[in-house]
Amino acid sequence: MQYEAPETTKAAVSLLAKAKGSAYVLAGGSDLLVRMRTGFIEPDLVVDIKRIKSMSEVKKTATGFSIGAAVPCAALGENKALVKAWPGLVEAANLIGSKQVQGRCTITGNMCNAGPAADSVPAMVAAGARAVIQGPKGKRVIPVEQVAIAPGKTSLKRGELVELILLPERKPKSGDAYLRFIPRSEMDIAVVSAGVNLTLDAKGVVTSARVALGAVAPTVLLVDAAAKAIIGSKLDDAALEKLGAAASAACRPIDDKRGTIEFRTKVAAVLAKRAAKIAYKRAGGK
Amino acid sequence: MAVLVSTTINGDAVEFACEPDETLLDVLRNRLGLTGSKEGCATGDCGACSVEVDGRLICSCLMLGVEAEDREIETVEGMADGATLHPLQTKFIEHAALQCGVCTPGFLVAAKALLAKNPDPSEEEIRFGLAGNLCRCTGYDKIVRAVQDAAKEMRGA
Amino acid sequence: MPLDSTFTGQSFKSVGTRPLRPDGIDKVTGRAKYGADHNVAGQLVGRILRSPHAHAKIRSIDTSKAEKLAGVKAVITAADLPDLTNGDSGMFDILDNCMARTKVFYDGHAVAAVAAIDAHTAKAALKLIKVDYEILPHVTEVDEAVKPKAPILHKNCFTEGVEPKPTKPSNIAKVTEFGHGDVEAGFAEADFIVERNFKTEQTHQGYIEPHACVASVSPDGTGELWVCTQGHFVYRNHCAMLLGMDVSKLRVTSSEIGGGFGGKTHVWAEPVALALSRKANRPVKLVMTREEVFRASGPTSATSIDVKIGIKKDGTITAGSAELRYASGPYLSMWAELGAMTSFACYDLKNVKTRGYEVLVNRPKSAAYRAPSAPMAAFAVESVVDELAKKIGKDPLEVRIQNAAKQGTKSSYGPVYGPIGIGATLEAAKKHPHMSAPLGPNQGRGYACGFWFNFGGQTCTDINVGQDGTVTLTVGTVDVGGSRASLALCVAEELGIPYNQVKAIVADTSSLGHNDMTDGSRGTFSSSMAGIFAARNAVAILKERAAKMWEIPVDDVSWEDGHAKAVGEKYGNLAPLSLKDIAAAAANTGGPIAGHAEIVADGAGVSFATHICDVEVDPETGRSVIKRYTVIQDAGKAVHPTYVEGQYQGGAAQGIGWALNEEYIYGKDGRLQNAGFLDYRIPVCSDLPMIDTQILEIPNPNHPYGVRGVGETSIVPPIATIANAMSNAFGVRMTHVPMSPPRVLKALEAAAKS
Secondary structure, three states, rough: EEEOOOHHHHHHHHHHHHOOEEEEEEEOOOOHHHHHHHOOOOOOEEEEOOOOOHHHEEEEEEEEEEEEEEOOOHHHHHHHHHHHHHHHHHHHHOOOOHHHHOOOHHHHHHOOOOOOOOOOHHHHEEEEEEEEEEEEEEEEEHHHHOEEEEEEEEEEOOOOOEEEEEOOOOOOEEEEEEEEEEEOOOOOOOOOEEEEOOOOOOOOOEEEEEEEEEEEOOEEEHHHHHHHHHHOOOHHHHHHHHHHOOOOOOOOOEEEOOEEEHHHHHHHHHHHHHHHHHHHOOOOOO | OEEEEEOOOOOOOEEEHHHHHHHHHHHHHHHOOOHHHHOOOOOOOOOOOOEOOEEEEEEEHHHHHHHHHOOEEOOOHHOOOOOOOHHHHHHHHOOOOOOOOHHHHHHHHHHHHHHHOOOOHHHHHHHHOOOOOOOOOOOHHHHHHHHHHHHHHHHOO | OOOOOOOOOOOOOOOOOOOOOHHHHHHOOOOOOOOHHHOOOOOOEEEEEEOOOOOOEEEEOOEEEEEEEEEHHHHHHOHHHHHHHOOOHHHHHHHHOOOOOOOOOOOOOEEEEEEOOOOOHHHHHHEEEEEEEEEOOOOHHHHHHHHOOOOOOOOOOOOOOOOOOOOOOOOEEEEEEEOOHHHHHHHHHOOOOEEEEEEEEOOOOOOOOEEEEEEEEEOOOEEEEOOOOHHHHHHHHHHHHHHOOOOHHHEEEEEEEEOOOOOOOOOHHHHHHHHHHHHOOOOOEEOOOHHHHHOOOOOOOOEEEEEEEEOOOOOOEEEEEEEEEEEEEOOOOOOOHHHHHOOOEEEEOOOEEEEEEOOOOOOOOOOOOOOOOOOHHHHHHHHHHHHHHHHHHOHHHHHHHHHHHHEEEEOOOOEEOOOOOOOHHHHHHHHHHHHHOOOOEEEEEEEEEEEEEOOOOEEEEEEEEEOOEEEEEEEEEOOOOOOOHHHHHHHHHHHHOHHEEEEEEEEOOOOOOOOOOOOOOOOHHHHHHHHHOOOOOHHHHHHHHHHHHOOOHHEEEEEEEOEEEOHHHHOOOOEEEHHHHHHHHHHHHHEEEEEEEEEEEOOOOEEEEEEEEEEEEEOOOOEEEEEEEEEEOOOOOOOOOOHHHHHHHHHHHHHHHHOOOOOOOOEEEOOEEEOOOOOOOOOHHHHHOEEEEEEOOOOOOOOOOOOOOOOOOOHOOOHHHHHHHHHHOOOOOOOOOOOHHHHHHHHHHHHHHO
């Protein structure tokens, strides 16, 4: 195995593009090293992006926030402006693994691992986050929900890597929240999860919303019907019931060691409702 | 092909050669004789290999040895100041916060990182802060008490 | 009398105090050496190739390519571990489990192994070994394995313990039966009868340290083995027999042990490491991965238990019966038997009958796990006792008190009890503040009892007095959780010297006579007894030496508070001699001063506990949280109370994990799906509350200090305690463990509908 730690995005793209055999990007490594260790993959090339300065920063920009692909999740929690603007996303990032894992793992890696249960992804999708992708043919920007296309598979082409995650500017009277169900209190992979991001008008009526569900389909789902269920409401019980029903209706889960179809479908509704309530409160709704 | 790496471990400049796919934990244990960090799972689920890298708590099983170039690494072997134990080490012994002791180095490193960020944690904050470290002997009760007591002593309360 | 184990009721100076453990600093600084922390010059890396199939015939194994790989120094298969067991079927099963011979019996069964110059080469070599399997139908579930058409693991398995002996093979290896009275007559007297089936899934001890050893065999037939084990003497015996070595020429050193809970009482990879070393003529280090630990060491049994109990309206239990099916893995063991023995042990019953079925399945060989087999049986019985109490409208605690076993009770497994603590733990629970604390919404409180035997067994201990009067206590029982401190306390007590004057160590197998394992809660019980006897023998010598120093008859010398005293007015001018004084003069009075004891530690006291638990369940998700937990247990005498508390808390935590989330999950293909700490969910720190403990001390009459084993009983009540708490919160009776969120949610919904 060859290990490279380039200092520029360009150099990283070049290494990946020229690689013969299997090449992997190393950000936090909390998935990559496990897969290497268990023999699931045997990389010929690993490109460590943590020495690329532009990928190692969280920046407040004119249009929101930019989060470098190599920024560990723990650093997100230390950025006060980010926590204030996107508390749900930061909470999601700081639910991945343990404190130790959060010291290394990144939301970009979480996204590129393309697991349906990735904690930060529903929160990013709900937030309307976009991924900045650099490749041999230049830069492209796509919504986060278009990165994973199947379990373990992304839409990234050979030689491409994600450089940044862009978060939109936070509108007033907005809030987001992410909840996951796990059997223990920590250290588990989400059995089912929900991210909700919404904006209210002056009267507390939901004017826009995005609802994303994790671990209920091959990829994280952005559920328009669930968003529609609460738009125009003050999140009254009837709207919440509709939200729950829409969330359950969108589920296409599997039975596996972590949960059953029945359980995931039911609990998706529970979490969507609970997350919506938290987001609503954060947006200043009463 | 082995790679030569220069780094700092517990304040000492260290050079080592390792294979590019070797974990930092394997380097510490097998090449540098620092066997205080333990391998309980090799998947980041047990925390027995916890170390700090540039002040950040991580699992050394989830980091490559080659990534250590120019970093500052702190392991359990660096916690005591000569013959003077770190307050956490003292309190772990006093409270019997260890039975078999194999998870203890990881707990100590993680608890040190926790207290550096939060000198006066609640029981809940300690429990969630240490959730990445598995202990199968104690039921965690005496570990939490030891951390509470050490925090109190470190605050000078 | 040096060898009199009778409890005398003496008062204590050291025993019962809480000094610092002698191995503490090594363990907080990273200096302590565990199984994988040891290295020797020239060592190779050993790795094992394991079957991906649950059940298959091994047609052939081709190792030729692996042998040719540069850096590979040995490749072995079962052919390199020939059968030397001479008809000992138990040892043959151990051999077959260490390295499959004609068939593989589970996903993870070892089929070959390599020793190479480094881990990369070893891993590459494993890939070059070609095994030709003929896949056979498999069965992993205990209730499926007993069905007439189930795939049969062993064609020569004819159920033992039934008359007439079956003519057809089956997966029921053995049936055992316990009890007394006439259960049918007892049920006829009952006003209410509850009969239920309970299931528990397979759990693993989950020690944090994977199995690890360094083996070194020389061409002259001598060998050394460094290993993490609960019993290095037993490992030595087993390894020597399997490899055809002389017992005394194999020296086994037990490392510090990173948890065992029964799982390190069996040899797994050690004979393989020795065989690799023998073939390679170099030391071999073999460390299991976590995945291997789950797939190929020994979890405890999955079970299916039918319980029937009858009760009168006045609360008298009239009869109890149980049929217990315990999955044993592919080999006969005694797990159902232990379940059958322990299931009703808490109660004084006129009519009781239990039958245990040892069931063979295509899963790893079941091993001991802390009070092995008792938690599942207690779950079934204690759940039904609770349900019956509700049926007659009585407090479940009162019903337990009314029917509790006591001194003189004929136990359900045979013997008549001496002084025991079940009644006392129940009375203490009744008075405990936890019982009257208010409960919040969606919370319930439950309680349950538990029993475990405790073992004694062969024990050998030395005491050596240094020239400065400090004392080395050398024991052969592995210290799994602080026993060196407890044993040093007992010897300090007996010698009348301060704790700090005694240093306890665990010796290797060449330095001491045979010791049985640290299992069955016997470590502190038996080694303290032997330590006390050794100290008494040392005192006899100390008195002789004092007599010599004083030039008086030894009969005129007594031993008090660590000093020899000359007894009698005529010796008024002779100041007492301290142990240090006598030690300093040893060279001139007869040489080194030592005390030894070699015993079979009889008279282990049985142990009982009662637990109280508050659980909160989220009615929308079925997720449970333990809000408060209390353990009340009889310790006989708590030698080091802090470590006794630790045993109570640790066992309760393991029981809570078992009750709520831990389970082996097998796919239809017979492969284990959750061989890691991510999906085999042991409790994390934020899952648990503080665990309150109350130590009761009802002395064991058969130990000089009244000590009972304390290590295991605490894992017995939690499953039933939590199930009963859920029942009290929601009126649902959980009969399938773990009570994981999907199962609980389903039960809640079913209850809401009915």
